[in-house]
Amino acid sequence: MSKLLRKQILEQGDIPNHIAIIMDGNGRWASSKNLPRISGHQEGINSVREIVQICGELEISHLTLYTFSSENWNRPKVEIKAIMKLLLRTINKEINNLNKNNVRLSIIGDLNDLPKDPQQAMIEGINKTKNNTGLNLILALSYGSRQELIMAFKRIANKVEKGKMKSEDISQEIITRELYTCDTPDPDLLIRTGGEHRISNFLLWQSAYTELYMTDSFWPDFREDQLLNAIIDYQNRQRRFGQTSEQVSE
Numbered sequence: 001m002s003k004l005l006r007k008q009i010l011e012q013g014d015i016p017n018h019i020a021i022i023m024d025g026n027g028r029w030a031s032s033k034n035l036p037r038i039s040g041h042q043e044g045i046n047s048v049r050e051i052v053q054i055c056g057e058l059e060i061s062h063l064t065l066y067t068f069s070s071e072n073w074n075r076p077k078v079e080i081k082a083i084m085k086l087l088l089r090t091i092n093k094e095i096n097n098l099n100k101n102n103v104r105l106s107i108i109g110d111l112n113d114l115p116k117d118p119q120q121a122m123i124e125g126i127n128k129t130k131n132n133t134g135l136n137l138i139l140a141l142s143y144g145s146r147q148e149l150i151m152a153f154k155r156i157a158n159k160v161e162k163g164k165m166k167s168e169d170i171s172q173e174i175i176t177r178e179l180y181t182c183d184t185p186d187p188d189l190l191i192r193t194g195g196e197h198r199i200s201n202f203l204l205w206q207s208a209y210t211e212l213y214m215t216d217s218f219w220p221d222f223r224e225d226q227l228l229n230a231i232i233d234y235q236n237r238q239r240r241f242g243q244t245s246e247q248v249s250e
């Protein structure tokens with residue numbers, strides 16, 4: 001099945017440059033199997049590994065994973081602790097493999113919010129892989145899009161206050177430049193697993209013209225075939241960016 005889907009994708013050719021994923025449904029995957037919620041997160045790591053590998057093989061340039069939102073800090077303390085431990089263990093275990101596969105790791109979000117150990121491991125992982133030229137793997141950690149926009153607006157207001165910029169010069173480009181994602185193209189495809197149909201404070205500015213793909217699959221069940229089907233669905237869309245269908249097909 002996967003081979004056929006891959007062939008179809010490569011023949012069609014219009015592969016998304018940047019895929020962003022809201023990895024939802026770990027808890028419900030675990031509950032459906034009478035397992036503790038953390039087992040869902042643990043199994044979710046296997047999906048992360050598989051999806052990262054396939055994105056690399058398909059030569060997708062950017063993959064952003066919504067790993068821990070600013071709002072996730074409101075979860076029960078014991079779950080937060082378990083996720084942070086899992087994050088630390090995963091980075092330590094996977095970083096050499098990521099490096100070997102030419103993956104460049106980076107983070108969006110407020111890394112300072114994380115406990116010291118995972119924070120340090122992330123910084124080391126980013127440094128170790130910073131010269132790699134393959135897939136850009138971006139983990140959104142303690143990330144909230146509204147918080148990111150506030151940070152950007154404050155920086156811009158500060159420049160205006162200091163006379164370094166005029167308020168009438170504020171443009172889409174200026175705002176884009178002040179975001180965590182300043183070096184990253186906007187996502188072409190945003191996937192949400194777990195059956196919910198919402199964006200949940202993820203890349204609000206950046207996904208103005210992103211194609212959305214929602215699936216009922218829980219994240220631990222989202223593997224190669226599911227990703228390939230999402231890409232095929234994307235390839236069958238017509239991206240109009242506000243223009244008419246006729247204009248786009250000219």
Ligand code: FPP
Nearest residue numbers: 023024025026027028041044045048067090
């Ligand atoms: C959402 O499922 C999942 C999370 C908040 C955590 C996701 C984190 C991982 C899979 C670990 C990723 C690690 C790396 C290194 C990328 P949920 O708990 O909201 O599920 P539910 O909606 O069914 O309760």
